[in-house]
Amino acid sequence: MHQRTAIALDPASDAAIAAGVTPLPIEAVGEKLGIPASALYRYGPHKAKLALDFAAGLADTDHGEVRPRGRLVLVTAINPTPAGEGKTTTTIGLGDALSRLGARAAVCLREPSLGPVFGAKGGATGGGRAQIIPMQDINLHFTGDLHAITAANNLLSALIDNHIHWGNALDLDARRISWRRVMDLNDRALRAVTVGLGGPANGFPREDGFDITVASEVMAILCLADSLADLEARLARMVIGQTRGRRMVRAHELGGVGAMVALLRDAFQPNLVQTMEGTPAFVHGGPFANIAHGCNSVMATRSALALADVVVTEAGFGADLGAEKFLDIKCRQAGLAPDAAVVVATVRALKMHGGVPLKALGTPDPEAVARGCANLRRHVENLGKFGLPVVVALNHFTGDAPAEMEAVRAAMADLGVGVHACAHWARGGEGALALAREVMALVERPNGFHVLYPDDMPLAAKIETIAREIYRADRVDFSTAAAARLKEFEAEGFGRLPVCMAKTQYSFSADPAARNAPTGHALPVREVRLSAGAGFVVALAGDIMTMPGLPSAPAAADIFVMPDGFIAGLS
Structure with a gap:
């Protein structure tokens, strides 16, 4: 003490x-x-x-x-x-x-x-x-904003699994559900999980995973929407997965968007x-x-x-x-x-x-x-x-x-x-x-602000432009799956969206150990994800994770409440 x-x-x-x-x-x-x-x-x-x-x-x-x-x-x-x-x-x-x-x-x-x-x-x-x-x-x-975002996100997750449990009228392919659960804590053990275990009463087993709440599409939508009506429209447009016939399924088809808006209103x-x-x-x-x-x-x-x-x-x-x-x-x-x-x-x-x-x-x-x-x-x-x-x-x-x-x-x-x-x-x-x-x-001085790339540039070219102009990479190495998904997004009408790069913050490259101003490097894009409601395509480069882990000595170990209620250890 x-x-x-x-x-x-x-x-x-x-x-x-x-x-x-x-x-x-x-x-x-x-x-x-x-x-x-x-x-x-x-x-x-x-x-x-x-x-x-x-x-x-x-x-x-x-x-x-x-x-x-x-x-x-x-x-x-x-x-x-x-x-x-x-x-x-x-x-x-x-x-x-x-x-x-x-x-x-x-x-x-x-x-x-x-x-x-x-x-x-x-x-x-x-x-x-x-x-x-x-x-x-x-x-x-x-x-309580981040808790509301967590609840809204996970309500949609529950609706997805509930839909499959009660007959799967949309013919959702459990292997191609892209919507993930979230929580606002670092927990590496939740990056990849299996849900629905325990028999028929608990639904159908499938692979799932958790992202940290601040990496979720619901968070992005709350930050980019300009009205409650826009918030609802964006939530409705979110793509949660595909049918067995490879049709993209939107959140509004599950019937819970209004409830999500209710959770997010305040x-x-x-x-x-x-x-x-x-x-x-x-x-x-x-x-x-x-x-x-x-x-x-x-x-x-x-x-x-x-x-x-x-x-x-x-x-x-x-x-x-x-x-x-x-x-x-x-x-x-x-x-x-x-x-x-x-x-x-x-x-x-x-x-x-x-x-x-x-x-x-x-x-x-x-x-x-x-x-x-x-x-x-x-x-x-x-x-x-x-x-x-x-x-x-x-x-x-x-x-x-x-x-x-x-x-x-x-x-x-x-x-x-x-x-x-x-x-x-x-x-x-x-x-x-x-x-x-x-x-x-x-x-007070006039400036010539403009964005880096135009809307009509192909998605792969947008990623290459950011890599070349901002990271000073020589090239982008797309995985076969990432390249195919980009083509699929364009075929579905999402080619005009901007790109949200997910990359280590410690370097211009995808290697966190490459400090200062590295050149001559390749940017490896291993995966791309569609955030149709937020209005961008996410490109994951290198080993970046959307659910962080705790360090060997987490700050939580030094946070406590004094007898008078003062919270010590926060920094």
């Missing part, structure tokens, strides 16, 4: 820092954006959902578009390393800095998944003086919370960027854009994953056009990309930083291919040597990209003011 008390009272922990702040009443947060109290459904005093009728009223009903008020800033990063980058922390710090400069700012983030919270990564509410609060609530159950409303400095923050949806599309909901982003002068949002993992999907999937579907991008890096992470082992990162090494900047340069160059102006946020650690930071500036000089050392972790918005000033200047 003594050790637990020491952990809980550590004044430097994120949980302790967040607990030391008195949040504003959620009505006062909404007032900053002109949201009346009547449009907020409270989940306690410090978190609320935005009423759907209010959110719908923010759109231009004559043209179906959001009023062109806010500027949209995307925060992304280099490929992650164990040294840390701090993309979410930078998003929050930048939002607070913009508020300090007098802008009506809002932050748009994803909801944390319990898998990483109890696994290796930890929570997703920022850190230090740049956090969203109430931190413990957000990192755990929050407003979850579909954007969540409003605040940063530690009182900047409004919409935290809604939680798809992973390595196995899903990695962006918060369209509903939250559009609402924020209609209410704020500047909206800062983040896309998961490195720019090769989250940013590419944000731009090619979310912006394409929602008609969004970002005004600028921020690429987050740290000196420590750049040293790892430059070949320095984790244990030696405390030793100054400007040459290693310069080598590792090849990773940063590639991400910056890639964002330029979308026509976006870019600035680099160098998330500052106290041990960073001036020569190391200068190496980063030198690496960006010929690209004409500014580099700002940011201390938002230690100082909140005050530590990101220089970055905020440049962002304000960038968003």
Whole structure:
């Protein structure tokens, strides 16, 4: 108990820092954006959902578009390393800095998944003086959105097996059911399972499996739908498998789409919370960027854009994953056009990309930083291919040597990209003011934003374009099954969909050990999946898993509740 008390009272922990702040009443947060109290459904005093009728009223009903008020800033990063980058922390710090400069700012983030919270990564509410609060609530159950998504997904699974049990009028082929169950925890033992064992009363045995909830198509649909009607239409379009005659079967044929919408109705409303400095923050949806599309909901982003002068949002993992999907999937579907991008890096992470082992990162090494900047340069160059102006946020650690930071500036000089050392972790918005000033200047400049590939490009060519232009691969090696499935998708009328790449976040390649900026590699695409309701085709590259496992020392082992109810160990 003594050790637990020491952990809980550590004044430097994120949980302790967040607990030391008195949040504003959620009505006062909404007032900053002109949201009346009547449009907020409270989940306690410090978190609320935005009423759907209010959110719908923010759109231009004559043209179906959001009023062109806010500027949209995307925060992304280099490929992650164990040294840390701090993309979410930078998003929050930048939002607070913009508020300090007098802008009506809002932050748009994803909801944390319990898998990483109890696994290796930890929570997703920022850190230090740049956090969203109430931190413990957000990192755990929050407003129950992920539980609702899990229930809706698994209701459809139950309906599929129930349909087969009661005669299988649709003639579903149990070998070709593609719909999988989900849960919002890491559990490798559930990746492949057999259901229906125990005799006739329990249905017909068949192979099945679990994905983590945030990788599910229901999660993607909740994040990409722009109305309840669109949500229902997308759920109805989902393909759950094939008949024995190879006809694709849609979810609406099982008869439970209305019940799924009922489970998702409240979850579909954007969540409003605040940063530690009182900047409004919409935290809604939680798809992973390595196995899903990695962006918060369209509903939250559009609402924020209609209410704020500047909206800062983040896309998961490195720019090769989250940013590419944000731009090619979310912006394409929602008609969004970002005004600028921020690429987050740290000196420590750049040293790892430059070949320095984790244990030696405390030793100054400007040459290693310069080598590792090849990773940063590639991400910056890639964002330029979308026509976006870019600035680099160098998330500052106290041990960073001036020569190391200068190496980063030198690496960006010929690209004409500014580099700002940011201390938002230690100082909140005050530590990101220089970055905020440049962002304000960038968003006022016209840009030529465009997606990477056209709708009418063949699916295989879209995958090859991403591999060539973003990953710098020489070629894509499609498995025989993947190539055949792509042709099948096109024959069924899905050829115009964008592609959602599922790939390791640690490298531009499919090899997580290939850090920095590898070239000359082949991208192995072993499997493709159709997400007809979400509106994209998923391409799984390398050994990527849609149900993660726990590490040897999971974070769950260090989380506990103190006698006064304080939850310690969250980070």
